[in-house]
Amino acid sequence: MCVNSLNQTYIKVDNINLYCEYLLNDKPPILLIHGFASSTYTFRRIIPLLQKKFSIIAVDLPGFGKSEKSTSFVYSFENYAKLMIECIHKFGFANTHIVAHSMGGQIALNMARIAPDKINKLILLSSSGYLKRSKKLLIISSYLPFFEKVIHYYIGRKDVKYHLGNVFFNQSLINDELVREFGRPLAEKGFYKALIRLIRHREGDLLPKQLQDIQVPTLLIWGEEDRVVPVEVGKQLVQDLPDAKLITYEKTGHLITEERPELVFKNILMHTNYQL
Template sequence: MAIKGIETVGNIDIYFEQYRSNSSHQTIILLHGFLSSSFSYRKLIPYLTSDFNIITVDLPPFGQSGKTYRYTYSFENIARSIIELIEAKGLQSICLIGHSMGGQIALQLANIRPDLVQRIVLLCSSGYLPSFPRKMKALSYLPFFSLGVRHYLAKSGLEKNLKKVVYNQELIDDAMRQGYLQPFTEGRQIFRALGRMVRDKRVDLLKEDLQKIHTPCLLIWGREDKVVPLKIGKRLASDLPNANLVILNDTGHLLPEEKPAEVTSYIKNFFIEKS
């Protein structure tokens, strides 16, 4: 059973779900990807709760977390907000699992507070992305920019995007469709916040930044990932000083949903080896 709540850190509300199995167990915080939410971990969580204390977080402005236009949606600032959440819960040592964008935020967090993070698991993590062009950032100040964001997402289409992120198309069902669509049907705030996110996006951590992160890292990648290709995983594994890369065949980008049992097996072995 999950304990659900909202923690206000700075000027943003962060929604979380906490699954506690044993006070002596390691705590893992799950960070989801872009245009997603904690929903993306729904199949992985049951495999982890017997051995770990789990906290899932909806990264702002996604899911049930705040979508205020006054918040700075850079990955660095989101990571700092997660640090505040961790401290508010009295945690002094945690592990991170980050999928896609969540992987980049996990790395940002470890870069800021290496003392706080024991281990990191990166699932098809984003990396090496530049900032958005200045022209686009300038346009983000215009009142109608959020309408453009909404139109772009509607045009790309839910079904098309789901087919892009999973290798086995039979996994796509109505529950998945509804889960990923719901946060975008509850008003315009999300689209205004995404416009602000375009403005706040900075370049991802560079090679020299990654080389300073000595936290043990396990990278798990789908060989058929069309969103963050395997070459990014290989590059991250090369630049991170203490990293191992695992490649899963017949797997796309949405690892937590496509191969939860297999992913869990690698995670548990990684934690045992490093404990």
């Protein structure tokens, strides 16, 4: 089957310029939400598979990738969620499936809490969960003039290859392209300004009692060797979410879209009731 290239453009949503890759056809829509310090590049290996079955919208979140590093946007999960809901409207869809990775999982869960009628199915890949808000001292320190230099130094202590080594189980998959693409945000000054605002504004992850109110059917997919968000988080989420199932992959780390794209695709189809 011939696979078309995605359109690449910028869209303005709530006065924020967002980089977007999309392909609209007569197939059901699916929204892809990346995680912390990442971009739509996270999904590069599953997009060619997904677009055979879905219309695709993949957006770089404010502060990340090629999107605007706004100094007015309030970088909370709730605001991210509202912005993604507006993206769905922008493309003319009444509702959508969502595939979300890592921090994107919390954004997707907030979307399901705020507007459950807009979400058909959730597929959460190594979703963050149960993290508390930044400590008060860190939030206060973020207003100090030199704080940006402190954050820059802290992140830069380890090179990109080291950070990639932390998200992969199979280290042989790490190549120059990955190092280059995942290193791009770290070279942008605006990234650090946005990161500081995320430290200030990010509320804690949804509490168990909030998760228990989410009725959207949810598939949790985890790498058993995930060192960033351990599989124990997935085991807790599947207990707290009323309609959830957990699937784990052996010998797989945090970035499962890179390590197991075909399996992820297969499980997405099963969860969204497609025939294989």
